[in-house]
Amino acid sequence: MKVTILGSGAYGCALATVLNHNKHDVTLWTPFDKEVQNLTETHQSPVLPGINLPEELKYTTDMEIVSNSDLIIIAIPTAFLNSTAKKLKKYYTNTPICIATKGIEQGSCRFVYDIIKENLKTDKLAIISGPSFAIDIAHKSPVGLTLASQDKDTIDIITKALSNNYFKLRKTNDIIGTEICGAIKNVIAIASGMIAGMNMTESTKAMFITESLHDIKSLIKGLGSDGDTVLTYAGFGDLLLTATSEKSRNYSLGYMIGKGATLEEIQNYISTTTVEGLYTLKAINDLVAGKDVDMPIINLIDEIIYQGKSPKELIKFLIKKP
Secondary structure, three states: OEEEEEOOEEEHHHHHHHHHHOOHHHEEEOHHHHHHHHHHHHOOOOOOOOOOOOOOOOOOOOOHHHHHEEEEEOOOOOOHHHHHHHHHHHOOOOOOEEEEEOOOOOOOEHHHHHHHHHHHHOOOOOEEOOOHHHHHHHOOOOEEEEEEEOOOHHHHHHHHOOOOOOOOEEEOOOOHHHHHHHHHHHHHHHHHHHHHHHHOOHHHHHHHHHHHHHHHHHHHHHHHOHHHHHHOOHHHHHHHHOOOOOOOOOHHHHHHHOOOOOOOHHHHHHHHHHHHHHHHHHHHHHHOOOOOOOHHHEEEEEEEHHHHHHHHHHHHHHHHOO
């Protein structure tokens, strides 16, 4: 199978190693000539330290490569998704697409699935989401992800391409719920980091994560989807990983806030680091405006970050919450 991956960052390269392991012909696309040169010459990525990428992988800046592909995987930051989709449109031939990007577009509040669908006018779309750091995938650690699509053929093709003895996919048709889970977990991770920064115990962190599941379920149902998706790899699985790992940038920001970092230190971190949870928090508030959605923990996180409430209010809230 010929597979093109749009995006040669950590996750794109990690998925390329899975596809190569499964004996597929893989090309990674990037808009940067220098990146193509570096990857071609060194077979290493600076964002996957210690990993030697398979020599069979190919790299290009030519988007036309997608016209001869059997599967397209999109693994680029949400901020560049719309512009990339517009470039893709010129060469797209209704090939199945697997979207590995998570998040909500700033300004428009569109989910990644909607951005691709609106640009390409196709139903051959799927989302993969779940607890999987790129470095762990590259090391062939066993991982499980949710594969969400309403097109059976697309699900079958992606399952055949990616599944193996360390990479597991579990299917669902709940695209909206899967996308919400993939985005909102970054907000929860910020608050989890706050709890760790205040030197609270693992027991308190577990209490918070458990309570946050109710908010996520309410949000999913409020946006017209299946609340049980919160119990999938994309839901609880990804939440558990992101909200407990120091590798998470969202968690790291929360930790700084909980520790009592100065406003200058926090602003410096935000200005030099992409913290997806901050953008998601704003987007979620826009999405639920006027809807009957009860998410008190999300609202409190917003008040701490944007209205100056103390992180200690999180602990008080957890005890008082019915």
